[in-house]
Amino acid sequence: xxxxxxxxxxxxxxxxxxxxxxxxxxxxxxxxxxxxxxxxxxxxxxxxxxxxxxxxxxxxxxxxxxxxxxxxxxxxxxxxxxxxxxxxxxxxxxxxxxxxxxxxxxxxxxxxxxxxxxxxxxxxxxxxxxxxxxxxxxxxxxxxxxxxxxxxxxxxxxxxxxxxxxxxxx
Amino acid sequence: xxxxxxxxxxxxxxxxxxxxxxxxxxxxxxxxxxxxxxxxxxxxxxxxxxxxxxxxxxxxxxxxxxxxxxxxxxxxxxxxxxxxxxxxxxxxxxxxxxxxxxxxxxxxxxxxxxxxxxxxxxxxxxxxxxxxxxxxxxxxxxxxxxxxxxxxxxxxxxxxxxxxxxxxxxxxxxxxxxxxxxxxxxxxxxxxxxxxxxxxxxxxxxxxxxxxxxxxxxxxxxxxxx
Numbered sequence: 001x002x003x004x005x006x007x008x009x010x011x012x013x014x015x016x017x018x019x020x021x022x023x024x025x026x027x028x029x030x031x032x033x034x035x036x037x038x039x040x041x042x043x044x045x046x047x048x049x050x051x052x053x054x055x056x057x058x059x060x061x062x063x064x065x066x067x068x069x070x071x072x073x074x075x076x077x078x079x080x081x082x083x084x085x086x087x088x089x090x091x092x093x094x095x096x097x098x099x100x101x102x103x104x105x106x107x108x109x110x111x112x113x114x115x116x117x118x119x120x121x122x123x124x125x126x127x128x129x130x131x132x133x134x135x136x137x138x139x140x141x142x143x144x145x146x147x148x149x150x151x152x153x154x155x156x157x158x159x160x161x162x163x164x165x166x167x168x169x170x
Numbered sequence: 171x172x173x174x175x176x177x178x179x180x181x182x183x184x185x186x187x188x189x190x191x192x193x194x195x196x197x198x199x200x201x202x203x204x205x206x207x208x209x210x211x212x213x214x215x216x217x218x219x220x221x222x223x224x225x226x227x228x229x230x231x232x233x234x235x236x237x238x239x240x241x242x243x244x245x246x247x248x249x250x251x252x253x254x255x256x257x258x259x260x261x262x263x264x265x266x267x268x269x270x271x272x273x274x275x276x277x278x279x280x281x282x283x284x285x286x287x288x289x290x291x292x293x294x295x296x297x298x299x300x301x302x303x304x305x306x307x308x309x310x311x312x313x314x315x316x317x318x319x320x321x322x323x324x325x326x327x328x329x330x331x332x333x334x335x336x337x338x339x340x341x342x343x344x345x346x347x348x349x350x351x352x353x354x355x356x357x358x359x360x361x362x363x364x365x366x367x368x369x370x371x372x373x374x375x376x377x378x379x380x381x382x383x384x385x386x387x388x389x390x391x392x393x394x395x396x
Contacts, residue, residue, distance in 0.1 A: 046299055050306060053331035070330065070361035074221050074369055144301035 026162050028082035029075055030065040031122070032056050035088045035115060043093050043143070050144050054151035055086070062155045064162070080123035086158070088117030088131075096139030110136040113146050119158055129161035202245065202252025209254045210246070210348040214266040214356060217273035220363035223372050229271050230284035234260040234311075237291045246296045246347060250340055253347050259295035263311060266359050281318075286375065289314040296351060300333070305346055307332040307354035313362060317375040324371035330358025 032055045034048055052071070059068045065084065069075065075083050092114040100109025117131040135150045202208065236243060236259065243260075247253040255262070267288070271277035278284035293310045300306030309330040316323035332353030337343045362368060 053333055057333040072366050073364045074366050
């Protein structure tokens, strides 16, 4: 009996220790816009569409905001101060090289994607943070997998920046 | 010797023809066919509450035109025996918009009594190319909002996306695809009904209507010539 109780308590402790911290809802709405591509970036419009969908899915999953709205949707004036608009640009894309990746390894020849994003408050257009994301993936992988990774990384960075921004100054 | 060479050639041709026939037959057999087991029904579910307009307006959905260029609009997914829609995408989109407008009391009884007529051009409905690890649902359309009295029209675009988990079992694939497309449809309808473009179109057409309206009674006040 004692062994069972000990085991259950231990299981509870392990679960509590490994549980992810609960993400707080920081804003009411967030509007993600389609990212633009800088000159010389050879990515299809389908990639931009997919990244937009992934970014919205990641924002919903992360629970950074109560509601993720589509591009160009209206927001009540009362909700505007607690609403975000996320826009950005894909600044660099390198296709990578399968040969380099196979021969050299250690990340050489990987596909690389760099993007910048601006997070703006809807009511007064104040820039809350600027995010830079750099993602590298194996050149054999589909470029949409890269979009998935980039969206996840971006939401993580936005949460980090906004949480730090909301902390009272020491 | 010559006879042997000729018969060898004939045998070769026969074998090649047989191979082509087998390949064509297997390709024909792989072409998915709509059956009750592989057909899904896309529903909007909860109607989308539209935004509030500056003045009360009534809409009428005139038509939905398919501009996707897809020869098989009801075939959503070709792999694994195929997944089909039970209705044409144009009918699904029309129903969804009408359902939402009706719930908010913004749907006119007929075209004659409507303030604004909507003509929808559907560019994409169903799955789009994703990462391969999940399903990427996308619904995209453009609407011409036309003022019946003035004959003026404005455009409002809408896009809805959804990402659903991938699946291995056929049953789960169908379930996830259905949820994914429903999510994208809901998103697109919301993007349209709550979009700034629709708001701007309604405001502009209402303004034009107001500016045109006082001009008409002023005309009879003019003294007759001569």
